[in-house]
Amino acid sequence: MPYTEQHGSPTPPRTCSQLVRLVICWLPIYWLTIVAASAQASSPLHLKLGGSPDSIAYARLLLGGALEAIGQHVTIEEVADNDNIPMTRLEVMLKEGNISVLILGRTAERDRKFLQVPVGMTANLVNQRILFISKGSQPDYDPVRSLEDFRQLGKIAAMGEAWADRAVWESNDLPLASISGDWRRLYRMVASASRGLDYLPRGVHEMSEEWRLHPELDVERHLVFVYEQDHILYVSPTQPELHRLLHEALLAARDAGLIQRLAKEHYAQVFKPPVSLQKRHPIHLRSAAP
Structure with a gap:
């Protein structure tokens, strides 16, 4: 008896030929979706750095x-004349x-303004600070063996106004003066006896490059x-x-040890004179909560 469609009757099973036509119809759409997703994943990501x-x-x-x-290609553009742009x-x-x-020191203000990736970016090199000091003042620092010894020097x-170090120094009761605008004026200010500024803290990775550029200061x-x-x-x-x-x-890079390896390779000079990080006496500071 031939099948007659009735209201409320179940949908008849599809025949083999109907299923074949359905597959043929949808297969190109499926492959287009896969190809589009693949193309999107392999499209280079563009980063602008300053x-x-x-x-x-x-x-x-x-x-x-x-x-x-993680399989993401990237292209990188450097902002023109970025070395002369204040922080x-x-x-x-x-x-x-x-x-x-x-890549910046973490502060509450920056957390409010930007999207943060809370992964250490320098294998804890940037949060180890060495001092540029005025010429001839090394004997003042020679007796220091503790944070209290250093405080007693007065x-x-x-520092620059936007530096995260400001909060760290303040939380450890260490006096400081900060300036707005181009912080690079601080080298000259510390070198000048008339400014009342005694030292300029720099990350060990920064000091390994900068000591050659500032003969007017001692490390x-x-x-x-x-x-x-x-x-x-x-x-x-x-x-x-x-x-x-x-x-x-970056979470994957940290867990795989990639950040640790790249930081130590890129900043290998921190283990050579005059920085010689491994030979220095540590003065431990309390961190400032972001």
Whole structure:
């Protein structure tokens, strides 16, 4: 008896030929979806970087390596004349999306303004500080063996207004003076006896490059100031998808030991004179909560 469609009757089973036609119809759409997703995954991600030449070189090495490790190709653009842009201006550029990311000390204000990836970016090298001091003042520092010894010197630190170090020094009751605008004026200010500024703390990785550039200053020979607050990556709030990708990539890079390896390779000079990190006496500081 031939099948007659009735209201409320179950849908008849599809014949073999109907199933074949359905597969043939939908197969091209399925493959187009797969190809499109694959193309999207393999499309290069574009990063715009700003900062000093060395900070850009390290960001290029680390971010490029971390993203490639999860299968994400990346192209990198450097902001023109970025070495002459003050940090305060770079942060404005990050907020507006004119640069993609910055590696910075963590602060509550930066956490409010930017998207953060809470992964240490320098294997705790940046949070070990060595001092530029005025010429001939090394004997003042020679007796120091503790934080209290250092406090008793009454020396005044010179810092940029936007530096995360300010909160660390303040939380350890260490006097400081800060300036707005171009912080690089601080080298000359510490070198000048009339400014009342005694030392300029720099990350060990920074000091390994900068000591040659500032013969007007001495590198303090024996001490390293250590606190548990590595720099992290801040991402422009205009790029939430980039933030998601970098969060995934950098967690994987940390767990695989990639950050540790790249930091020690890139900043190998910190273990050579005059920095000689491994030979210095540590002065431990309390970290400032972000």
